[in-house]
Amino acid sequence: MAGMGIAEVGRGARVLAPRAPxxxxxxxVGKRKSRCHLVRRVAVAALLGALFVSAPAAQGPDRSKxxxxxxxxxxxxxxxxxxxxxxxxxxxxxxxxxxxxxxxxVILRGGSSLDRSGRYGMASLVAAMLDEGAGPRSALELADxxxxxxxxxxxxxxxxxxxxxxxxxxxxLAPALALLADVVLRxxxxxxxxxxxxxxxxxxxxxxxxxxxxxxxYAFPRVVYGPTYRYGTPATGLAPAIEAITPDEVxxxxxxxxxxxxxxxxxxxxxxxxLAKAALDAAFAGWPSSGPRGATAALPVAxxxxxxxxxxxxxxxxxxxxxxxxxxxxxxxxxDYATLQVLNTVLGGSFTxxxxxxxxxxxxYTYGAxxxxxxxxxxxxxxxxxxxxxxxxxxxxxxxxxxxxxxTTPVPAEEVEKAKNYVALGFPGEFETTRNLAQKLEEMxxxxxxEDTYQSFVGAVTKVTAADLQKAAARYVxxxxxxxxxxxxxxxxxxxITKLNLGPLRVVPIExxxx
Amino acid sequence: xxxxxxxxxxxxGLVAASGPAIRAQQxxxxxxxxxxxxxxEFTLSNGLHVIxxxxxxxxxxxxxxxxxxxxxxxxxxxxxxxxxFEHVMFEGSEHVKEGEFDGWLxxxxxxxxxxTSEDRTNxxxxxxxxxxxxxxxxxxxxxxxxxxxxxxxxxDGQRDVVKNEKRQRxxxxxxxxxxxxxxxxxxxxxxxxxxxxxxxMEDLSAASLTDVVEFFKAYYAPNNASLVVAGDIDIEATRxxxxxxxxxxxxxxxxTPMVPVPASLSEVKRKTITDKVQLPRLYMxxxxxxxxxxxxxxxxxxxxxxxxxxxxxxYRRLVYEMQIAQDVNAAQMSRALGGMFLVVATARPGQSVExxxxxxxxxxxxxxxxxPDAREMTRALNQIEAQFYRNMERTGSFGGKADLLNGxxxxxxxxxxxxxxxARYRAISxxxxxSAASRYLPKDRRVELTVVGGK
Numbered sequence: 001m002a003g004m005g006i007a008e009v010g011r012g013a014r015v016l017a018p019r020a021p022x023x024x025x026x027x028x029v030g031k032r033k034s035r036c037h038l039v040r041r042v043a044v045a046a047l048l049g050a051l052f053v054s055a056p057a058a059q060g061p062d063r064s065k066x067x068x069x070x071x072x073x074x075x076x077x078x079x080x081x082x083x084x085x086x087x088x089x090x091x092x093x094x095x096x097x098x099x100x101x102x103x104x105x106v107i108l109r110g111g112s113s114l115d116r117s118g119r120y121g122m123a124s125l126v127a128a129m130l131d132e133g134a135g136p137r138s139a140l141e142l143a144d145x146x147x148x149x150x151x152x153x154x155x156x157x158x159x160x161x162x163x164x165x166x167x168x169x170x171x172x173l174a175p176a177l178a179l180l181a182d183v184v185l186r187x188x189x190x191x192x193x194x195x196x197x198x199x200x201x202x203x204x205x206x207x208x209x210x211x212x213x214x215x216x217x218y219a220f221p222r223v224v225y226g227p228t229y230r231y232g233t234p235a236t237g238l239a240p241a242i243e244a245i246t247p248d249e250v251x252x253x254x255x256x257x258x259x260x261x262x263x264x265x266x267x268x269x270x271x272x273x274x275l276a277k278a279a280l281d282a283a284f285a286g287w288p289s290s291g292p293r294g295a296t297a298a299l300p301v302a303x304x305x306x307x308x309x310x311x312x313x314x315x316x317x318x319x320x321x322x323x324x325x326x327x328x329x330x331x332x333x334x335x336d337y338a339t340l341q342v343l344n345t346v347l348g349g350s351f352t353x354x355x356x357x358x359x360x361x362x363x364x365y366t367y368g369a370x371x372x373x374x375x376x377x378x379x380x381x382x383x384x385x386x387x388x389x390x391x392x393x394x395x396x397x398x399x400x401x402x403x404x405x406x407x408t409t410p411v412p413a414e415e416v417e418k419a420k421n422y423v424a425l426g427f428p429g430e431f432e433t434t435r436n437l438a439q440k441l442e443e444m445x446x447x448x449x450x451e452d453t454y455q456s457f458v459g460a461v462t463k464v465t466a467a468d469l470q471k472a473a474a475r476y477v478x479x480x481x482x483x484x485x486x487x488x489x490x491x492x493x494x495x496x497i498t499k500l501n502l503g504p505l506r507v508v509p510i511e512x513x514x515x
Numbered sequence: 516x517x518x519x520x521x522x523x524x525x526x527x528g529l530v531a532a533s534g535p536a537i538r539a540q541q542x543x544x545x546x547x548x549x550x551x552x553x554x555x556e557f558t559l560s561n562g563l564h565v566i567x568x569x570x571x572x573x574x575x576x577x578x579x580x581x582x583x584x585x586x587x588x589x590x591x592x593x594x595x596x597x598x599x600f601e602h603v604m605f606e607g608s609e610h611v612k613e614g615e616f617d618g619w620l621x622x623x624x625x626x627x628x629x630x631t632s633e634d635r636t637n638x639x640x641x642x643x644x645x646x647x648x649x650x651x652x653x654x655x656x657x658x659x660x661x662x663x664x665x666x667x668x669x670x671d672g673q674r675d676v677v678k679n680e681k682r683q684r685x686x687x688x689x690x691x692x693x694x695x696x697x698x699x700x701x702x703x704x705x706x707x708x709x710x711x712x713x714x715x716m717e718d719l720s721a722a723s724l725t726d727v728v729e730f731f732k733a734y735y736a737p738n739n740a741s742l743v744v745a746g747d748i749d750i751e752a753t754r755x756x757x758x759x760x761x762x763x764x765x766x767x768x769x770x771t772p773m774v775p776v777p778a779s780l781s782e783v784k785r786k787t788i789t790d791k792v793q794l795p796r797l798y799m800x801x802x803x804x805x806x807x808x809x810x811x812x813x814x815x816x817x818x819x820x821x822x823x824x825x826x827x828x829x830y831r832r833l834v835y836e837m838q839i840a841q842d843v844n845a846a847q848m849s850r851a852l853g854g855m856f857l858v859v860a861t862a863r864p865g866q867s868v869e870x871x872x873x874x875x876x877x878x879x880x881x882x883x884x885x886x887p888d889a890r891e892m893t894r895a896l897n898q899i900e901a902q903f904y905r906n907m908e909r910t911g912s913f914g915g916k917a918d919l920l921n922g923x924x925x926x927x928x929x930x931x932x933x934x935x936x937x938a939r940y941r942a943i944s945x946x947x948x949x950s951a952a953s954r955y956l957p958k959d960r961r962v963e964l965t966v967v968g969g970k
Contacts, residue, residue: 060763063610063660067652069623070645073574073747098572099904140835143825148894150901169901196838203794203841203864210689210792317791319686320679351627352617361614364675367683387683418622425624425643429575433908 081273088289089260093276094268094437102269103434104166106184111161112235121237126253127157132193135182151176160377161446170270177283191247212315212322212487218513220324220485223311229302261290266441269434299378302328305481308503314490321393321488326383332375332447338460339472340373345419347371347407354403365392394496404479416466424461550933561766562738566920566930568745570910576746577911578640578650581921584734585634587707595714596722598631602673609660634851641911644747651760659764681713689792690966700962702778736767745917746910775852780960789969796861797868798964803854803955812939813951814847819895820887821845828878839866882952886945899940
């Protein structure tokens, strides 16, 4: 495509969302200590004399202070319409008549949290197999049919749910829905395609071991949750389980969990409720009502880490050290949700957050530092992360802990206000595209959020106080109990790390995290 | 298939993209209507070209500036400088102290970013609509008044950040050196595309304050830039604000067009490099037309027939049938001074790139022997059309409507080039695709780069 630049280099996403190895973005949720600004503030004016351009004085606008900001626009979130298909499947719709596109997502609750021991990776593989042949079509025929309509169909499974997502020009809604229904209701699960997909995933695991940024995505959750708890292994699973999965097991998993009573369909875009319901009733008529199914049993509460531990994964010659520091965080259902969004914005959830200001802007150790509360049905991890230059690894670790400890002391009022405004005022912008809107609906469905979740969110953010932040930090950010996982060049970085005396250090080979 | 191999950020600006006229709320959008993005444009007396577009879907305003300069303008010994300069642009200006640019925007609920390519540098600021004037003030201050408060420490700080960006994107990235090699193999020394945008560590170290001053004065003037303001805005009021904040910035010297040494290949250039990787990867590259010139869109169609989707010719054969490749992607990567058609494939464990290359050659030969069938053509066109719509769903950010308007203006002089761009694809016949493949993918004039494990 024109302009598909091979070499565009950006300033860096302002919030650096670490990626889980399965490609799923972590839900994103900083103090400026002006301790050591190592400045050589030679004004360039003095340096370069008359060289620089001077602006015309007198008649310009007043630049002595930033222009005042008008009153915030009223929060107008789109209306959510709800009904039920004739087979009992709930249907949620947001109309958005901007571009002639429709987004239709079929959600099956449970996801990878349903994987049984020895088969971690099953839900993900089942989801990936859905469009490898369905109804009357082979995998390639199906791809051809979808693309011919200008549609985009994808399948995925995260820890909390599986989803089949369709984006289609609205003029092709009916034929695209027929394909979607084949994928959800009539997957063929051909043995040959399963075999191919398994090999593809095994090769991807081989590739991941080359890449420090990928390795840490396997190592960190394993250190925090261990090999048994589901969150300790990526949704996509590891080699022994992937190799063991049989076509019969895939079918059995599908049959048990892909039932109408476990499903919700969300539709957004250039459609009306009446049109969406009629089209989906027609397409999904073949899905028998299974009766409502109770909420999927949540995973047990993961045990919290008790003491700090350093895990060093050797990647000889690495130009950067990948660092993740954290422990078991909170579930999405936390009553402190709004407070944690603000807290994390201060700590590492925005460009001006303390972690990014310290490690990137003030010290230049990294291209970006961030922190995340990855909220799932059960408690996902809290983590602070950055890729830092090898020869500054120890210095960077020290600054991480400066900020992780600093966040537990009172946050100055101005910083609280900035973070609250950032979260609250930016919120309406999250409801722009059909995909954005469908994503918001998915979140409500999967986490069983109250009807007024989004409407009340901004108000809840506005009420957060410095005292709330301090209380939340004391409870949810406890650096003395966190695991510190580092993937880097051991020979170059171990002595410096040891000198920091952060805690007992364990060296683990890469392969250990891929077993 | 997505082209994630190639893009560090989402394709910026010039991606073929289009959509319908914006309709009143509740009326269904009409996919048969001409694709049009209504806009107002004018040029300030200092030469700044301004494009305004209203879309009230969400209460957000996008301020989008393109400076018509990229890494292609860098001096010898200063590779990576245009991008380093981009970073410095966020560090404050005469009336905005260091840190305030980001701080004020965040306190208003806004976001910002920038990116640099060989041809241009763009800056995006997305704010709640009530903070539009703040965004214009900040953008104008760094356009007009960057230098008075520039310091060595600002430059040094961003130099460290950029070096870490290079470590992250290139040095610590499997196969990261491949694009550095490709540029050097494809283009003669001194050609603006022969060195990577990120530059070399040595050159980044060498960049001085004097370089910043010279670069700013030569290229960061209003007459070498274009500004788009889009979203929930009032057109007349916004025009007034733009005149207020940008009108007093002095015009700079004229910028002469780049006249590159010609780039062509007269033979097959082969190279094998080693990296810390376990699966070998093959890159094949050809010179192709520049963006929006004849042949550019046809080469997009060639890439779609070869690797667009699972049922595309190369993906089907290499990944599904023979199962000797882990992935395969092709793309027409077109830029202002010329394009590059690239095919990239990674071998499955135990498989060789030679075998993969033989299949690629075979499929390219088939494209030269016969035109694609009608279904392949329609499939590719429908995918491209739908992507136009998807890109039209966002006002701000990289690749949103504001960025697209600016990109079209930069490339064609016409901000609302959406319908014309789509028409380029609709006009292509199957034999056009065949002849483009014949003309631009010669077997005896190309680059073949292989990355193998072993470093």
